[in-house]
Amino acid sequence: MMSRWNFLAAIGRIFISFLNSTGHLILFTATALRHVVLPPFFLRITFQQMLRIGYFSLPVVGLTAIFTGAVLALQIYIGGSRFNAEGFVGQVVVISMVRELGPVLAALMLAGRVSSAIAAEIGTMRVTEQIDALTTLATNPFKYLVAPRLIAATLTLPLLVLVADIIGVMGGFLAATQRLGLNAGIYMKTTLDVLQLEDVTSGLTKAAVFGFLIALMGCYHGYNSKGGAQGVGAATTDAVVSASILILLFNYVLTDFFFS
């Protein structure tokens, strides 16, 4: 009898702690957004962050895109040849790359590269009292640390995804012409013919949302990290895991939204 109540109590505790942390996150996001919108703005820091988040992520995003594009071309050719649809390789590569894989894979790579870095940096600042020091120097940490990172990630991820889209399509093009022996001119023409503006804009909108989530998770977990080195380590892991899950979740929500 007792153990059943303990079991129910455990479920209740988990549920309450879930609601608690959700509320905490919503408050954090609301405060962060207020500082994103209201002046003063730290333009120099925002620019530095754009460089760190965007420019220095180009190699990893580029490599991810080129191999993904190439692999897509091969797989679609294999699958397509089973019902005489080998000719659609170009079209399928471009649509899956631009609408889906470009934004999602670039975002997942950045969740590993950027979300973790933000969480570790802000988390270390928290446990070494640097965030308290900012406050006592009359500088709001949301304004100085959180807002520049949110703005930078939201603005740069679409640009990165645009680059990833182009490199991904080129990867598909290379695999299709060099490995599968498809005609280069026809491949390019069918690729460009099928592509619509809405494919690109929906992908870039996703990218902006993912960029926001990546920076938000890094900032949130870093800002609330506790304890010493162990706390910062946990914050870093939590940032990457939660950012990745939110990216996949919002990817479905946004795709469904654009679908209708």
Next chain:
Amino acid sequence: MMAQTQDTPKIAVSGLHKRFGGNQVLAGIDLEIGRGKSVVIIGGSGSGKSVTLKCILGLIKPDSGSIRIDGRESTGLSGTEREQVLARVGMLFQAAALFDSMSVWENVAFGLMQRQRMPAELAREKALAAMAKVGLEAGLADLNPAELSGGMQKRVGLARAIAPEPEILFFDEPTTGLDPIMSGIINELIIERVRELGATALTITHDMKSARRIADTIAMIYQGRIIWCGPADSIDECGEPHVEQFIRAKSEGPIALDVLRA
């Protein structure tokens, strides 16, 4: 701003309560700090010294109680109003809490550049002047804080706190982790700088040597309450057993008994 008389205490804390989970950390702190006075709060680890300091700074929100700075209630302030209060405050953190992404002079000039919007060249000049006042050579200005020793970092932290010429200075365990000579130097620097600025100072420490040197008034905190408060030179004759035990560093006494009972 309210009318201020010479008698209005710079900082007046009353009935301050704070609980973390099931742990009542502050159980009604009452403390007054007169204009230009130096008060040192002593007490063991976990007695609530740090939480008191952070409540006054506004880093922690107390559950109940009042904190008046210049006669003006400061609990519940936020945003610009809080920043206006903090603009008159300087703080030296226990581990210095220097910004490791910036050079030494940028750390010292941070308050001047962010808060007072001072142009970088002028701020650098002022930062070098503040560094000179705590015995730091100009040659250190472009180093990274991580390249400095603990004592040097404390000095940079002190320079950062005094550079904007605050009216109130807070010191969190200023001598913890330093050798006796460096502790002595930091104590002297604190006394000199506080006197020069005419600032009101609140220090928390468990280093009795430092407390006797810095304080006009010493207050002892125990189990979330101020159990004794008086002039620094009368602490030896206070007759309060908890204080006696603490300042003579005895392992036997009322404090040890409570620890065993808990």
